[in-house]
Amino acid sequence: MRYYTLREELSAGSRWTGGYDLGRPWQLPGVECPTCGATWGGGGYDYPTVDLSALAGSKDYARPRCVPWAEFTSLRERVLPLLPPGATVGPGSGFGPLTGRARGRFAPVVVHMPWLLLMHPDVMAKLEGLTGAVPVPTRFKGARSVELVELEVLPGGxxxxxxxxxxxxxxxxxxxxxxxxxKLRVTALPDVDFARPSASLVVCSERVIERLAPELSESEVVAVDVGAPEEGTTARPG
Incomplete structure (x- = not known):
């Protein structure tokens, strides 16, 4: 089975003008590493299905900041039992549905960088029976109601x-x-239709591309082959 990552290629004057300010209710802080000396934190390994509201001290995850390594590991240990099997977390990992303010008009499939996929609910329904992604409604606010679901995709490959x-x-x-x-190649993928080979990349199977071909074309989203050993190609669905 071949795998692809999705890339938005909006044309000049595209009717898709949607944009948003992203946030989540909770996140792990960034970290100051005593070994490599780096101060860092980043998204990607985020889990919109994970609810920390009942966790004692949940307010400790509500404020973005950077902390020493010992404090980070303590905070991380407290959330590990709440994560889905196979989950990976790191500095900056977020929890809970996407929040923020949305504006403009959104395509049926929205690619916010290669690691965050959003879809209209009726588009997500076309993926029934496929594996590796859990749809979670976003909680965007805006002048008009914005119905988008985020796909939670676990590490793999x-x-x-x-x-x-x-x-x-x-x-x-x-x-x-x-x-x-x-030029990207992905290997050791599990037998699922969606996987996250790194924090900054989500890939999907050829079955996803086939089912969503009209929606991807309408959304001005292209599928980039990442599963072939030869030089990658870009396919325009539909």
């Missing part, structure tokens, strides 16, 4: 070349830079 970059033994940070989408 790896980017070819990443194994040559040893992560920090303490915080896990790596110097590996993701290749451009046209």
């Amino acid at each position: 790896r980017i070819v070349g990443a194994e040559a970059h040893e992560p920090c033994g303490t915080c896990g940070r790596t110097t590996f830079a993701r290749p451009p989408l046209g």
